[in-house]
Amino acid sequence: MTFATEEEIVRPSPPNAAQFLLMALLAPMLLAGISIWLEAEYVGADQLRQQAHDGFANSARVATLIERLTAAESAQRGFVITGEPSFLDAYARARSAMAATIVGLEPELREQPAERQHLAALGRLARLKFDEMDTVIAERTRGGLAAAARKVSSTAGQRLMEQTRAESNAMVDVAAATRDLKVAAYRARVDADWNAIRIGIALIGLATFAVTWLIWRQGMAKYRSRLQTYAVAERNRAILQSTVDAIVIFDPNGKIETVNAAASAMVGYRAADLIRQDASLLIKLREAPMSFHERIGLIDGQLIQPQRPDRKMIHRDGHEIPVDVALGIMRLPEGDYIVASARNIAERKRVEQMKDDLISTVSHELRTPLTSVVGALGLLRSGAAGTIAEAPARLVEIAENNSRRLIRLINDMLDIDRIQSGRLTIQREDIDVREIAAQACEGSEGAAAAAGAHIACALPDDPVLISGDAERLLQVISNLVSNALRVTAKGGVVTIRVTQSDDGKALVAVDDDGPGIPPVFRDRIFGRFERATHERGVGTGLGLAISREIILRHDGRIWFEDRPGGGTRFAFAIDALRAEQRDAVAEALPKVLLCTSDADLVALVQSVRVDTPFRTVLVDSVMAATAALAGAGHAAFLLKPTIAEGDDADVVEALRASLASLTPPIVLATAEHRTRLAALAPLDGVAWIDAPTDPAQLGATLARAITPRPTILLLDDDLDVLLVTEAALQSEARVLTATDLATARAMIESHTIDIAILDYDLGGASGLDLLPALARARRAIPAILFTARDVDAGVADRVDAVLIKSRSSIGDLKAAIGRILPAADMTA
Template sequence: MTFATEHEIVRPTPPNLVQFLLLTLLAPVLLAVFSVWLEAEYASTDAFRQQAHDGFENSARVATLIERLTAAESAQRGFVITGERRFLDTYSTAKVAVGTTFLQLPPELRGHREEEQRLATLRRLARLKFAEMDEVIAKRRTAGLDAAASLVSSNAGQRLMEQIRLESTAMVDAAGRTRDREVATYRTRVGEDATTIRIGIGIIGLAMVAVALLIWRQGMAKYRSRLQTYDVAERNRAILQSTVDAIVIFDPNGMIETVNAAAAKMLGYRAADLIRWDSSSLIKQLDTSRTFHQRIGLVDGQLRMPHRPDRKLVHHDGHEIPVDVALGVMRLPAGDYIVASARNIAERKRAERMKDELISTVSHELRTPLTSVVGALSLLRSGAAGTIAEAPARLIEIAENNSRRLIRLINDMLDIDRIQSGQLTLQRERTNLCEIAAQACEGSQGAASALDVQIECLLPKHPVLISGDAERLLQVISNLASNALRVTSAGGTVRIGVAQTDDGQALVTVDDDGPGVPIAFRDRIFGRFERATHERGVGTGLGLAISREIITRHDGRIWFEDRPAGGTRFAFALDRLREDRLEAAPVAMPKILVCTADADVVALVESLGIPTMFEMVRVDTVAAASAALARGDHAALLLDPTAPEDTDCGLVRALQASLDALTPPIVLVTAEHRARLETLATLDGVEWIEEPIDPARIAEALRAAVARSGTPRPTILHLDDDQDVLLVTEAALRLEANVLKATDLAAARKLIDTHVIDLAILDFDLGGASGLDLLPTLASAQDGAIPAILFSARDVGADVTDRVDAVLVKSRSSIRDLKAAIRRILAAADTTP
């Protein structure tokens, strides 16, 4: 069996049957034609020879005719003289012989007019002669000798004999001349035939030489072809045997046809021992209930999966060999052969394990401290540690943005590695896509402000429900928003929108005002490490590739298109979940008390689009706000210092009333009031928001206030071996919960025994132990099972996700995300009977 080389292989064509027959029959046909011609020539020459022979015969017959006439005349005279009857018998015999001779002469003289005329004259003269002799014989009988003698003496008979002799002599001379011509013609024809025979023999000889040369050329061509085939086979055999990959060729029935040295060495057999083995003897867990081509997915001559990564072969001693297999189809007259190339990936597997360990180390050693840094910077920027001057606040914002960018870089690198290894997992659950988009809008505000770009969030008033991984979908929208910000010029707008389509899908769009996607870049825009040249800032070029993978695993599609007004729209669509249309009992909405005389502030609050609905109660003065707080419960007080009766005493009374009513106040601070209100910043529970007003910060503050309204402060156990993360989390949750901190399992179990825990936050890695080891203790708590959130630097699989209530990766989840998960889980626990 030969194999393909680097040169193109031309399929051999069968020999031309007509040409082969013509060449093969050339010599026999020539011989047959020559034989027919020779036979015709022989017949023609023989005719000439026969004509010459007939000339001699005619001359002899003419001579015999004269002799017989003479004999008849002598017998007639003998009878006349003697009267004896015996002479009459001789006369009668001669007369009959003369008649016979005349009968023999005409066939040979046909076609010779002169001879035919002379023969007619001779026949007439012979009849006259015999008539004369008959008359003499009759006279002798009747009248006697003298009467007969007188007739003889008249010399009439003699004159007739002389004429007969003259005519016969002329006939003999003419026959001689004819004979001489025929003989000459015969000799000439024989000479010509001899020459023709020699030429024919030469032509046949040349034809035989040509056929012999052709046979020789065909033989040499066949030899060269076989030699070339041999060279190709030897070259392929050398290539096959020298390649480092194991190569096995299976026949159409799945039997091993050929193996190379690398395959025999990999499997621990001699190559000869593997020939005619079935494929199921080497490949682990191969389905033997179907045909070989069905097992490998060969349909209509095409392989559905030519590349089979991470497969296992069985060694001679029984151990398994991890390999990557590539399959190819070799079309032969006997059927479709399969060429399997297997590469041992044991070393790669070992490297991957080392890489996984390194990634685990990177996840824990980099992501955990970065999470603490970002959380601490975020708390500082929000005023949790008091009012910060403008210059330090700007530095804190820069540090936070760069820390988040570093986290995104680490996340992208780890995500792309998980995608390549097939380890990217999704936690799909019922999710409101509007909430995810709102979080993406809020999370993008900081980067947008730094670039002087506006973020516009276009969300419907009703929820848009899908089945998906909220964290991953937030990552996708954030990636798209980040790309849009990089291509949008200062003063432009990036719009993030959610809508429902008529075909039952949820649509998310991110529009920018940039220059559009370059034509040359469009085919590779979703590729890995691809970046357009016109983008601002620094990126890895992995965001779109990761986004496409996430959306694909959600059974959705992602694309981009040019906007009619300029710029680009990136969008993705997911299948939407349909809500059951049930009549719901009216629910009392929480109240937000807004104290301001500025209509723009009221319009701002109304336009925030907070998913959790609330009722806004508006008052114009601080006194009215204090009275309203005394009359009813409110989730929060939004206080504008520019309201009438805005004095220090009035502000203190209003804030104190709000805190007494467990309503966390929110104060809008202007630059002109900063110095006057500085003394009030020490009040615990007050959130200060400086102008220019950041809508995202107001929305977050109101959402947190609504979530806390009417709910006692829960107790949360936080288990983590990183003190910085514990401190940042405690600082972030101090207004919403009592946080108990533990750095090891023993301290956590002790806190569970001595406190009523509402929720636990667990880290995965605890310096040799795992926070998951605390799950049995949480499940068997005295007051019922305690819900748990896994807040770790490591990505975990579905087996771990199923054991906890929520999973947050530190580098991809902010403190805000952690707060949202806590509220969601506690709310679900309160509604559980």
């Protein structure tokens, strides 16, 4: 089997049957034609020869007429002189012979009018002569010799004889002339035939030469074709054998057809031992009752996956060899062959492992201190360590912004590496896109202020729920906002908009007031390291490429479009949860029982944004609230006692029911209401909010009510991270810190832990080593991996959430705790 490049491969044409048949029949047809012609020429020449012969015969027969006439005259004279009757017998015979000769000549001379004319005249003279001789014979018989002599002595008979002889000579001359013409025609015909035969022989020779030349030419063409095929085969064989990649060709039945030296060396078999063996000897295929093409993924003449990275080939001794495989189709008349090219990637995987280890080390060494720096600066800026002056606060803000920019750079570089290696994972959970957009709005305000622009957030009233990775989607929106700020002029507005389309898509759009996307940049805007020339500031050019990959892994679509009023809109769409899915998500949210008839209060409560989403259950009377509290549990009970129905005793009863069901009540009341209600019964645990209602106070109170203070175990060997994280969480949870596994295990034994936050690297150990102890606790303890290392899907599946320190803020960590703790309580 030989192989050639696509340019060299020309499908052979079958021989032309008509041409071949014509050439095969040419010589026989030529010979048959010559044979027919020769036969016709022979017949014609023979006719001329026969005519010439007949001319000679006729001339001779004409000459016999005079002889017979002379013989008859001699016999007549003999009878006259002697009177012997025997002379009359000779006379009769001569007369009869002459008459027969004349009768015989008549049809022979049918086509010779001149000779026929002479023959007729000769016959007439002969009859006159015989009549004259008959008269003499009669006189001799009647009157004797004297009477006959007197008759003979007249000159009439002599004149007739002379006339007859003259006519005979004339006829002989005409016959001779005709004969000469026939002989000349015969000889000319024979000469022409000889010339034609010579020409025919020459033509046959030329045809034989032409056929021989054509056969030689065809033979040489076949020889050159075979020589070229041999050269191509040798070249392909040399290429096949010299390439460092293993090449195996499988026939349509999955049998090994050809292997090169590299393949033989890679798997440890001799080439001869592999030929006609099944493909499963070298590669792992699906075990199913299907054809080889279906098992390899050749459907309808197309390979579903021609490139197959990171696969395994089986060595003769049984061990597996990591390879990258490329498949191709070689279509031959007997079917589709599969050409597999495999490259040994063991060395590459070793180098990649070294690179991954280096990246992991660098990322840990950079992310961990940067997380501490950003967290500490954030606490300072928020006043957690006391109020700082305006000038130092500005310096803290600058340091925090630049630290975050450095973290984003590190994250982008690590993310693009994970995308290239196929290790970018998405952790899906039911989330509200509005909350992610709100976080992006809040987190981008500092960058917007630095750029002299404004951030506007347009969010719908109803939840927009999807199944996705909140951290990754927040990264996408932040990237889009960062790009928008780089092209927005001072005083401009960047708008984050969330909507849900009629076809069930969650849509997120980021609008800017910039100059738009240049036409030359549109086709490559989502490429890696691509930046438009009109953008301000610095950047890696990776944000849009990473955003595109994240959206694609959410089965979504990302695009850009020109805004009618100027500027650009970047948007992405992801499938929203169906109605039944939204209902299930809403049912799992914490419930706040709201007892009021004040529509403004209802709107205020539903607009409050807290880290833990909740849903409101509305009742319009104290009695209805008491009945509801007796049923399903609620995270909080909010009451405004100025409603029309119910008196103070009913209100106190409802508050006691709320306290009894462990749902802390919140009462919006004036100072007079609070005093009057407290006088009826002690109501410890009630949160009082003075009317008119302060939205900030209401939001903080609700957050504390629906998010009980959990006990959090924080395991990290970096003291700075411990201090910053503990300071950030201590207002919302009880934080136990540990820097090693032994201390953490002791705390699990002595405390009721609600959730554990673990670092991956612990100076030679791993926070994952604590997972068995968390699972053996009195109640299984959920775990969050809070690390500077990028982890694969196998590690992520062992914990409840994975947060990358440099990519995730303390707010992200709080949100993850808020999502995981209610689910863990429900499971318990």
